Amino acid sequence: MYPSLIKYILQLADNSLIHGHRLSEWCGHGPILEVDIALSNIALDQIGAARSFYQYAAALEGNQKTEDSYPYHRDVRSFYNVLLLELPKGNFGDTIVRSFFFDAFQFELYSALLKSTDTQIAAIAEKSLKEVTYHLRFSSEWLVRLGDGTAESQHKIQKSVYAYWDYCGEMFDMSDAEKDMLSAGVSVNTVALKSNWEQTVANTLEEATLSYPLAKENAWFHKGGKNGIHTEHLGFLLAEMQYLQKSYPGAEW
Amino acid sequence: MKKVRCPIYVQNYYFCIISELQIIIAMNKHEWPLWEIFIRSRAGLDHKHVGSLHAADAQMAIEMARDVYTRRQEGISIWAVESAHIHASNPEDAGSFYEPMNDKVYRHPTFYDLPDEITHM
Numbered sequence A: 001m002y003p004s005l006i007k008y009i010l011q012l013a014d015n016s017l018i019h020g021h022r023l024s025e026w027c028g029h030g031p032i033l034e035v036d037i038a039l040s041n042i043a044l045d046q047i048g049a050a051r052s053f054y055q056y057a058a059a060l061e062g063n064q065k066t067e068d069s070y071p072y073h074r075d076v077r078s079f080y081n082v083l084l085l086e087l088p089k090g091n092f093g094d095t096i097v098r099s100f101f102f103d104a105f106q107f108e109l110y111s112a113l114l115k116s117t118d119t120q121i122a123a124i125a126e127k128s129l130k131e132v133t134y135h136l137r138f139s140s141e142w143l144v145r146l147g148d149g150t151a152e153s154q155h156k157i158q159k160s161v162y163a164y165w166d167y168c169g170e171m172f173d174m175s176d177a178e179k180d181m182l183s184a185g186v187s188v189n190t191v192a193l194k195s196n197w198e199q200t201v202a203n204t205l206e207e208a209t210l211s212y213p214l215a216k217e218n219a220w221f222h223k224g225g226k227n228g229i230h231t232e233h234l235g236f237l238l239a240e241m242q243y244l245q246k247s248y249p250g251a252e253w
Numbered sequence B: 001m002k003k004v005r006c007p008i009y010v011q012n013y014y015f016c017i018i019s020e021l022q023i024i025i026a027m028n029k030h031e032w033p034l035w036e037i038f039i040r041s042r043a044g045l046d047h048k049h050v051g052s053l054h055a056a057d058a059q060m061a062i063e064m065a066r067d068v069y070t071r072r073q074e075g076i077s078i079w080a081v082e083s084a085h086i087h088a089s090n091p092e093d094a095g096s097f098y099e100p101m102n103d104k105v106y107r108h109p110t111f112y113d114l115p116d117e118i119t120h121m
Helices: A004-024 A033-061 A092-113 A119-147 A151-165 A176-182 A190-207 A232-247 B058-069 B091-101
Strands: B008-012 B015-019 B034-040 B048-054 B077-082
Touching: A004 A033, A004 A092, A004 A119, A004 A176, A004 A232, A033 A092, A033 A119, A033 B048, A033 B058, A092 A119, A092 A151, A092 A190, A119 A151, A119 A190, A119 B058, B034 B058, B048 B058, B058 B077
Parallel strands: none
Antiparallel strands: B008 B015, B034 B048, B034 B077
């Protein structure tokens, strides 16, 4: 088991890595060339942020760990990303909705992490916040275009909104690592981020002429990812991502 | 109209995967309009034409230009102009337009003796 600080850093890193990986699956498959490049750019931003967090975790853990140790040499149960991000990429609207929900969260999270007492985490958050501001703009823009678009695009993206809604609660459900790091001021009280997030989501969905479930107190949501309990999809993702290092340990090029 | 795009270099994970995409865009009535993109590389310099892309409106054109044409720090300002709004000279007029200038070297200010102390001319 990792100490709470490392587990918290890995949680931040894994969210970025898995989200970035799913976005990278659009490379060469985007609906148009420019969107293909945009999604690949965003994937690289996320994977870049994940690298920074992994490098920090490796420095803290020592033990000959490197940034590559975490993505390539951990099994499913030791990944701490939220379930929302590991779900298959789905259609373009699915990816937009999922990205939008997460971008809006990450924007609030990194804004709050600027004040983290851990200067390294605060520095990574500061660098990433500029990127995430653009990610949120991109996903919001497309959400509105598709929602307020044709009958077909609205129908499809409305389905996506309902499909992912029940996965959002987990982002605000604090893991033990997050709670442990809260008193030292390293982590963020994610529960407190929820009202801003809900406001952003409500405004954008309304602009997109889409409906969404009313926020209820204690509404049920999918969870487990933050504690290493994942959907079946993450295993397949890791099998592909880790294939080379597992078949040819230490391979470099 | 066929359009062949340039290769895109995409770095994936920790490694570089070079993927060459050739997207053939067929013109039809559903096609988004074409936009010409101009980038200013630094404050004080002028916007230079860098290429074109298809987008539904001006906002989308600028955001796409940001992703396509400024990903390697090429610029700090973007202009997008719908291609349909550009009026161009006709190549067939080249003879009457430009050739008469060929034998008028006196229009170049190259016949003056410049004092040494004058620089940047």
